[in-house]
Amino acid sequence: METATTRPRAVRLRxxxxxxxxxxxxxxxxxxxxxxxxxxxxxxxxxxxxGNATLYRHFTDRTDLIxxxxxxxxxxxxxxxxxxxxxEPDAFTALRRFVFESADERIGALCSLLSDVFDRQDxxxxxxxxxxxxxxxxxxxxxxSAGQLRxxxxxxxxxxxxxxxxxxxPGTCCAGFDRFVRRHLxxxxxxxxxxxxxxxxxxAATLEDLxxxxx
Numbered sequence: 277m278e279t280a281t282t283r284p285r286a287v288r289l290r291x292x293x294x295x296x297x298x299x300x301x302x303x304x305x306x307x308x309x310x311x312x313x314x315x316x317x318x319x320x321x322x323x324x325x326x327g328n329a330t331l332y333r334h335f336t337d338r339t340d341l342i343x344x345x346x347x348x349x350x351x352x353x354x355x356x357x358x359x360x361x362x363x364e365p366d367a368f369t370a371l372r373r374f375v376f377e378s379a380d381e382r383i384g385a386l387c388s389l390l391s392d393v394f395d396r397q398d399x400x401x402x403x404x405x406x407x408x409x410x411x412x413x414x415x416x417x418x419x420x421s422a423g424q425l426r427x428x429x430x431x432x433x434x435x436x437x438x439x440x441x442x443x444x445x446p447g448t449c450c451a452g453f454d455r456f457v458r459r460h461l462x463x464x465x466x467x468x469x470x471x472x473x474x475x476x477x478x479x480a481a482t483l484e485d486l487x488x489x490x491x
Contacts, residue, residue, distance in 0.1 A: 432481030
């Protein structure tokens with residue numbers, strides 16, 4: 277039975293557990309961007325400043341951790357997209373703001389969605405990814421309607437480029453990589469502006485195209 281004496285301690289323990297969980301998710305997000313979804317969980321625990329036992333107390337295995345990281349990144353990305361659309365009167369400025377802020381949210385962690393260890397039929401993930409697609413679509417369609425964004429691209433094109441440009445190159449040292457990200461994203465955004473200066477090969481990519489497994 278909880279008493280007035282034990283209650284403050286219980287509250288502190290719950291607060292500590294919440295902070296540990298948040299640190300683990302944040303550390304995993306960074307590690308997945310840098311090292312991919314196969315990053316050792318020991319490395320995640322080290323970055324989070326917790327012991328392995330603490331990590332496993334919150335997440336049963338790698339799949340469980342990746343799921344929570346994905347849900348966190350998607351939710352934060354949706355919020356960024358909705359805020360940019362609501363707060364920026366200029367359509368392309370809203371798109372630019374979203375691209376840079378999604379980079380800050382480590383959207384590159386969503387490459388885990390393509391991993392074999394990921395359950396793509398998870399109802400919570402499917403629902404949030406659909407919401408993310410709607411939010412980004414709204415930004416892009418507004419910019420296209422305003423004649424500011426080329427019309428031969430879709431959400432998949434934007435997401436593929438942004439996730440790739442915000443992840444360190446394979447086999448290279450990650451130190452200092454962030455200093456290149458905003459520069460390269462700006463070059464990418466310049467290429468999105470209408471009127472288009474080139475004709476793209478193939479078809480516009482959707483999120484479904486990115487997630488489709490190869491035969």
